[in-house]
Amino acid sequence: MKYTFPAGFWWGSASSALQTEGESQHGGKSQTTWDVWFARQPWRFHQGIGPDETSTFYQHWQQDIALLKQLNHNSFRTSISWSRLIPDGTGEVNPEAVIFYNTVIDELLAQGITPFITLFHFDMPMVMQEKGGWENRDVVAAFARYADTCFRLFGNRVKHWFTFNEPIVPVEGGYLYDFHYPNVVDFRRAATVAYHTVLAHASAVRLFRAGRYEGEIGIVLNLTPSYPRSDNPADVNAAHCADLLFNRSFLDPVLRGQYPQDLVELLKQYDQLPLCEPGDSALIADGKIDLLGINYYQPRRVKCRDSAVNPDAPFMPEWLFDHYDMPGRQMNPYRGWEIYPPGIYDILTNLRVNYNNPRCFISENGMGVENEARFINNGKINDEYRIDFISNHLAWLHKGISEGCQCLGYHMWTFIDNWSWCNGYKNRYGFVQLDLSTQQRIVKKSGEWFSAVAASNSFDK
Numbered sequence: 001m002k003y004t005f006p007a008g009f010w011w012g013s014a015s016s017a018l019q020t021e022g023e024s025q026h027g028g029k030s031q032t033t034w035d036v037w038f039a040r041q042p043w044r045f046h047q048g049i050g051p052d053e054t055s056t057f058y059q060h061w062q063q064d065i066a067l068l069k070q071l072n073h074n075s076f077r078t079s080i081s082w083s084r085l086i087p088d089g090t091g092e093v094n095p096e097a098v099i100f101y102n103t104v105i106d107e108l109l110a111q112g113i114t115p116f117i118t119l120f121h122f123d124m125p126m127v128m129q130e131k132g133g134w135e136n137r138d139v140v141a142a143f144a145r146y147a148d149t150c151f152r153l154f155g156n157r158v159k160h161w162f163t164f165n166e167p168i169v170p171v172e173g174g175y176l177y178d179f180h181y182p183n184v185v186d187f188r189r190a191a192t193v194a195y196h197t198v199l200a201h202a203s204a205v206r207l208f209r210a211g212r213y214e215g216e217i218g219i220v221l222n223l224t225p226s227y228p229r230s231d232n233p234a235d236v237n238a239a240h241c242a243d244l245l246f247n248r249s250f251l252d253p254v255l256r257g258q259y260p261q262d263l264v265e266l267l268k269q270y271d272q273l274p275l276c277e278p279g280d281s282a283l284i285a286d287g288k289i290d291l292l293g294i295n296y297y298q299p300r301r302v303k304c305r306d307s308a309v310n311p312d313a314p315f316m317p318e319w320l321f322d323h324y325d326m327p328g329r330q331m332n333p334y335r336g337w338e339i340y341p342p343g344i345y346d347i348l349t350n351l352r353v354n355y356n357n358p359r360c361f362i363s364e365n366g367m368g369v370e371n372e373a374r375f376i377n378n379g380k381i382n383d384e385y386r387i388d389f390i391s392n393h394l395a396w397l398h399k400g401i402s403e404g405c406q407c408l409g410y411h412m413w414t415f416i417d418n419w420s421w422c423n424g425y426k427n428r429y430g431f432v433q434l435d436l437s438t439q440q441r442i443v444k445k446s447g448e449w450f451s452a453v454a455a456s457n458s459f460d461k
């Protein structure tokens, strides 16, 4: 069957500043929580590789943008590093950073690639973390100022802005499950961090609108459709709770301008509501977006809890549901994530039916694989599995579009094998293979395939 996409469909990939730039102590940049955490606890990072060992986009931007062009990208998302642009978080703008980001944006445009820019992709400046990070309400204003600085500096050329990438991840990682700094496990603090992130998002949207910048503003959410084990009401309720906590805690504020009442009631019931101030509801209502980026990797399978919770233990999401290993599900054996392409269709349909069909696009989707060098054939990685992964997801995305969903594009994670948070180079995702020691870049088979798909705006399967 031939799958053809609407004219002007966005084909591209996504990446982020910290995962690609390198030079984390140079060019006037200050440290992020990742630099500090790595210096303190390198054993937490796969093979002891930290955020300085990247594909060095800071030096190789021109070569990499030429590769994006070769792969027929018409759009590309990366982030601006807050700690590079405003090293002390709130004060002077770093002129070297302005030159760097101007150069990157100008080169993308010169190559016919539309820049999509994220403002916060997990890289909290350490100076801000020392003031409490997202737990401290003052960081909301500091982030808004940083956002406004970006709009003023780059808004004449950047027309697609995203306040946050996957804001739930620093909440889960940093305050619930110990895979991001500051390694706290405390639901109430997690709820506060999530709440302040929503306020920071909404403050940035307000400034964007007040400044009458051209273009559109959105957010990138990692949506994990929650599937119950069965139709049994207890399982269905478990899936509903997981959906409220991990999807709708951000989706509803940014699309509907308010929190779901069910979520408020749930947090009240367990005495976990964050502190609200007068004016917050109006601010959140102003944070409605123009464009939603959807990162989709895997669904969430849940069931009701089989055993009672210990009422003396601190509250955690798992009080409300249990994870369920559905028999026969297809897994990515390297990353341990389920592969379920229909999930993309379910997300789009849910948005169309329940959220008034917002403008959206797939801002990340991809497959991390270990030791890809074993698949080298005639000098390049023959990653058929990645082509299958992408084409299966694209087929379901296409079905969503044919039923009326406003999905405007597909960005793969990621362009070049990049450094990943605690995983270093364990799982490689790129269209382009990176040799970390020589910095050599070789396009994988999937890169060639994607390039042809983007050029023809279609593929056969």
Ligand code: BG6
Pocket: 016, 019, 165, 166, 169, 222, 295, 335, 364, 368, 413, 420, 421, 423, 427
């Ligand atoms: C997304 C993030 O969650 O998934 C990326 O936006 C990340 O930054 C990607 O690298 C893949 O996850 P991981 O942990 O396998 O690198």
